[in-house]
Every structure is written in C-alpha cells, then in structure tokens.
Amino acid sequence: MGKLTVQIEEAGYEGRSRVISDIAFTVGEGELVGLIGPNGAGKSTTIKAVLGLLKDVKGKVEFPGGSPNYAYIPEHPVLYDELTLWEHLRLAASAFGLDDATFEARATELLERFRLTGAKHDLPTGFSKGMQQKLMLIIGFIHEPELYIVDEPFIGLDPRAIKEFLDMLDSERKRGAGVLMSTHVLDTAERICSSFLLVNEGKLIASGEMQDIRAKCGLPGASLFDCFHALT
C-alpha cells in the first residue's frame, strides 16, 4: 500500500506561523504510530498540517500510493443537524465511492459491532458524546482506506467500544493500513503502538520504538508514562 512520508519544516496559524517545526516521520504499511505530547504541544497542528488544512505549511507530505486515500477520525465529532445516523453513513459512503451492496454490508456490520443498530434512524445531534464518537469511528472504518489519521479517539468511549475500536484497528493493520494516532492515554498507546512521536513545544523531542524512547530519556525499562514525564 505504501507509506505516509511527512517532512514539516514549519507550520502554524495566521499570525503564528511557527507553532510546529522540524517534524519528520513516516507511517508505513501496518504501522501504528502514536503521536504523544502535553496539551498545546502541537499534535493537532501536526495532524492538520498532514491533512492540508493549514495555509503556508513549509515542507512536504506524501501519501501512500501518491494519492490521499485516508480516513480522518477527528477529536470532536462533526455532524449534520438534519441527517440521521444512517444518512451520515450513506453520505460518507457516496463521498468515498462505495457501491450500494458494499455500503449496506459494511454499515450494518459496523453498526452491530459498535451497538448502534437501534439508533440507525435517529439524529446523531441528540446522541451522547460516546455515541457521536462511535459514529466518527464507523465513518472512518467504512471505506477501508490505506491510512487512518486519528485524533484522540478514546475520550467518551465505553470499555466495550474501546475494545471494538482496538480490534478494528488491529484487523485494518493486518490488511496493511497504516495508522497515525494522537492520544493522551499512554498505557494503551504503549501497549498497541509500533512506534512513537513525542512532541513538545512544537518540536519532535523523541521518536522510534519504545526502546528508542527509553534510550533517549536514559531510563531503561521505563514506561511510556515515565518517559513522557522525564522528557517533557
């Protein structure tokens, strides 16, 4: 499927163009790369730069296979007031060019998996935070992209939904999809990520596998949580 290659020299917002700088990494087939760092470190800004949502990014972003076939699962649910849950899924499927039979089969299976079948014809604007987040996950998973970009997925999800999400990520990685995921849930990140990007004050302060992060902070055998505190 190929690899996401990111080399950001500098990116930011109007009037503050250098919120992040010198952030370079790749996300290869089947990899789960954890984007870790304190509040305000620049994780969401990095994700926005990768997605092309920021003006004046200096650097380059190359998507797997040369074309942006990805799913972005945002931190805050993005919903249409007048569309039902099923209509949200149908809209997403048509934007991704899924045929009807594939859409119906995948949507039905994902609704079952995330226990939203009973809410299929309801308006998601009236859902709980966790239900809205599950809808974002389903939209992300429906078209089986080459790459997932996930911004803090765990907040609001119940333990059963977290397990379903992690199982889905696992099978998507086995299919060959890469994942870039920002999160503050460090014990889960340590358990599931193949490598890490530790960002602080807009810069990459450590990266690599757990052993590389431990070497960087000079704490052999330390947890990601301990390394985070030692480095930030």
Ligand SMILES: Nc1ncnc2c1ncn2[C@@H]1O[C@H](COP(=O)(O)OP(=O)(O)OP(=O)(O)O)[C@@H](O)[C@H]1O
């Ligand atoms: N739209 C914006 N305009 C101007 N500055 C912004 C904007 N969004 C974020 N920033 C600033 O960019 C910096 C990095 O913010 P960012 O949202 O990338 O952090 P984060 O690592 O995702 O934090 P958190 O863990 O709290 O979500 C912060 O100083 C923030 O104030």
